[in-house]
Amino acid sequence: MDMYAKCGSLEDAIAVFQGMESREKQAWSVMIVAYASHGYGREAISLFEEMKKQGIKPDDITFLGVLYACSHSGLVSEGLQYFDDMKDHGIIPGIKHYGCVTDLLARSGQLERAYKFIDELPIKPTLILWRTLLSACGGRGDVELGKRVFERILELDDSHGGDYVIFSNLCANTGKWEEMNRVRKLMNEKGVVKVPGCSSIEIDNTVHEFFAGDGKHPKSQEARRMVDEVIDQLKLVGYVPDTSHVFHVEMDEDEKATSLRYHSEKLAIAFGLLNTDPGATLRVVKNLRICPDCHLMAKLVSMVFNRRIILRDLNRFHHLEDGVCSCGDYW
Structure with missing residues (x-):
């Protein structure tokens, strides 16, 4: 199932899942993650609820799948509720769960809330969390918050070309030409190059x-x-x-x-x-x-x-x- 899903053949993954005589927790989790990564958020949530009805207790991977599904489908209230539900199942969130919540908030336009969420985490935020928010700032045209996030990223790693590109494009899109030129100059000084498509x-x-x-x-x-x-x-x-x-x-x-x-x-x-x-x-x-x-x-x-x-x-x-x-x- 995991192989089919990661190779892009969701139909084959579903066929394997449906053809199983009995399904343990891992099978449900793999299928939920598969639906989520292919953009079928509602189906992932439906499967998650069916899993619980059958008395199978979800684990951290299962919750990661359903949070991922919510973040990529714009299901904000559902995602935040599932995140809270993790405590009821005795599951301590990991950095990937925090990443899904960051993405969930950022994609929905709640950028300041996402920043606060990252800043107040009980564990040290990773670059991926800040980059998730920077990308959302670019999509929403929030140059002021984007600058704060960009500076937080540079404190951790100043060698990733994509960070400079996202922020310089954000500056250009909002008419901040001096800031854009400063970022591109900084990029050149550090010898950072954009990853080619x-x-x-x-x-x-x-x-x-x-x-x-x-x-x-x-x-x-x-x-x-x-x-x-x-x-x-x-x-x-x-x-x-x-x-x-x-x-x-x-x-x-x-x-x-x-x-x-x-x-x-x-x-x-x-x-x-x-x-x-x-x-x-x-x-x-x-x-x-x-x-x-x-x-x-x-x-x-x-x-x-x-x-x-x-x-x-x-x-x-x-x-x-x-x-x-x-x-x-x-x-």
């Missing part, structure tokens, strides 16, 4: 890897041409590049759209369209969080080309079918 797709038992914008793959030019053709078709159904997360003041809208065109997941999807049978499912894995424009593009490809796309980014699986994603555009 990389996406892979498996076709005929061979994994093909694409990097954003470059030509390392032997069929990269073929993939780029296919991206051009795909985008031309998507424009006929209303696709307009989402440039809201391209923060280069010197670029006009056309240049911003061009910078988005050959992101790694677009190249991988285009390559998959070229090299698989019509109707075949495309499975793509990306090393970073998918950007809004690539998410929009993937949804439209699933509808226009009648393809199911299962895309695993840094945080979760996205099941895209008929123009709809399992994440409900909440990621």
